[in-house]
Amino acid sequence: MDQPRTDEDQPLVARAQSGDAAAFDELVVKYSPRLYGLVYNMTSNHEDTNDMLQDVFAKAYRAIKGFRGKSSFYTWIHTIAVNMTLNFLKKRGRRYHLSLDDVDASIQNDKEFIELTSTSSPVREADLSELQRRLNEAMMKLSDEHRAVVTMFHIQGMPHAEISKILGVSEGTVRSRLFYANRQLQNYLDEFRKNPVG
Amino acid sequence: MDNFDDNEIGKLLRLKKYEQPPPGYFENFLHEFHRRQRDDLLRQPVWSVLWHRLSDSLFRLNIPSLTSYPAAVAAVLVCAAVVSLKVYQAPPSSDIAMADSASLPVHQSVIDQLSTERVADNFTLSAPLSSRSLGPDLSRQVSESAYTHRASTPPRYVLDRLPVSYEPSFNF
Numbered sequence: 001m002d003q004p005r006t007d008e009d010q011p012l013v014a015r016a017q018s019g020d021a022a023a024f025d026e027l028v029v030k031y032s033p034r035l036y037g038l039v040y041n042m043t044s045n046h047e048d049t050n051d052m053l054q055d056v057f058a059k060a061y062r063a064i065k066g067f068r069g070k071s072s073f074y075t076w077i078h079t080i081a082v083n084m085t086l087n088f089l090k091k092r093g094r095r096y097h098l099s100l101d102d103v104d105a106s107i108q109n110d111k112e113f114i115e116l117t118s119t120s121s122p123v124r125e126a127d128l129s130e131l132q133r134r135l136n137e138a139m140m141k142l143s144d145e146h147r148a149v150v151t152m153f154h155i156q157g158m159p160h161a162e163i164s165k166i167l168g169v170s171e172g173t174v175r176s177r178l179f180y181a182n183r184q185l186q187n188y189l190d191e192f193r194k195n196p197v198g
Numbered sequence: 199m200d201n202f203d204d205n206e207i208g209k210l211l212r213l214k215k216y217e218q219p220p221p222g223y224f225e226n227f228l229h230e231f232h233r234r235q236r237d238d239l240l241r242q243p244v245w246s247v248l249w250h251r252l253s254d255s256l257f258r259l260n261i262p263s264l265t266s267y268p269a270a271v272a273a274v275l276v277c278a279a280v281v282s283l284k285v286y287q288a289p290p291s292s293d294i295a296m297a298d299s300a301s302l303p304v305h306q307s308v309i310d311q312l313s314t315e316r317v318a319d320n321f322t323l324s325a326p327l328s329s330r331s332l333g334p335d336l337s338r339q340v341s342e343s344a345y346t347h348r349a350s351t352p353p354r355y356v357l358d359r360l361p362v363s364y365e366p367s368f369n370f
Contacts, residue, residue, distance in 0.1 A: 025228060028227070028228055028231060029224075029228060032224055032227050032228075033224055036219060036223075036224075037215060037217075040217065040219075041214060041217075046219060046220075049219075050219075050223075050230075053227070054230065054231060054234055057231055058231075058234065058235065058238070061235070131210065132210070132213070132214075135210055135211070135214075136214075150211065154207075154208050154211035154212055155211055155212060155214050155215055156215075157212075182204050182207055185202075185207050185211075186202050186203075186204070186207055189202050189207070189210075190202055193202075
């Protein structure tokens with residue numbers, strides 16, 4: 001959970017609001033990797049993610065003078081990214097092609113990866129890369145809203161309260177969507193494990 | 199075989215953070231952002247660009263903060279209005295005077311007062327001289343001057359005295 005408790009971006013935001021383009025560039029550099037992960041796991045496509053992220057920062061640049069600081073910049077920019085991506089996904093419909101296959105080599109050093117592949121678990125019994133591919137397919141079977149919640153909670157590590165602010169729904173709704181999405185993913189992966197060819 | 203539980207699904211999902219864009223992507227992202235910004239700017243009409251620049255400059259001047267002092271701004275405006283009215287309603291230069299005595303009510307009252315004193319002096323010949331020895335002379339001069347100009351010519355503007363440079367330097 002690396003989101004700021006207080007708005008540590010306030011000095012940069014104030015400079016950007018007064019027309020300092022370099023300050024906005026710093027915000028772009030700071031948030032583009034994190035927002036890339038968010039948008040990418042919602043769209044499942046690198047090209048779409050690139051275009052979407054450019055549009056997100058362009059919109060933020062145009063709107064930053066209207067940013068009054070009622071929420072943190074972190075929440076504000078994530079809200080823009082999520083809303084724009086959800087709108088994009090609605091327009092795109094179910095027409096998508098997966099490109100979620102660029103796993104970084106540093107995954108080999110990840111503690112959870114080592115744990116998953118070394119201990120006795122359903123994951124170890126299946127081929128991990130195939131499992132990841134199936135997981136991505138399962139993610140794309142979720143509705144856009146459920147996938148957004150799963151991405152923010154499991155992949156981005158956001159707390160329920162932050163997700164509820166970004167989506168503009170109650171924390172209860174966030175928990176409910178998360179529970180439902182987990183069940184769907186679980187069913188899909190269990191089915192794969194029982195019928196690996198499928 | 200056990201089924202997947204929430205914890206293991208969570209662990210699997212967290213591994214997705216290693217799905218990254220191609221190397222060097224984020225280094226080029228900012229350049230691509232600047233390029234798109236320039237392209238957008240070129241597509242905008244000129245009036246829109248000018249409007250944005252004007253609003254930017256006003257924003258930098260922090261004009262809205264000035265409006266938080268409406269009383270001070272109003273007071274300054276009222277003072278400026280009063281001063282400007284006073285300046286434009288000031289009398290003409292003292293070098294110019296109107297010869298018509300009717301337009302000099304102060305002088306007329308002085309004349310009346312001095313005439314009364316002169317009449318009183320005439321009836322008390324034994325009395326000592328008034329301290330206002332110049333009064334009757336002044337009264338006469340002003341009065342005669344007024345009557346003379348009123349009778350002979352229409353009211354006109356005269357100069358109290360000519361500037362030194364207007365006096366002839368030689369008299370033959």
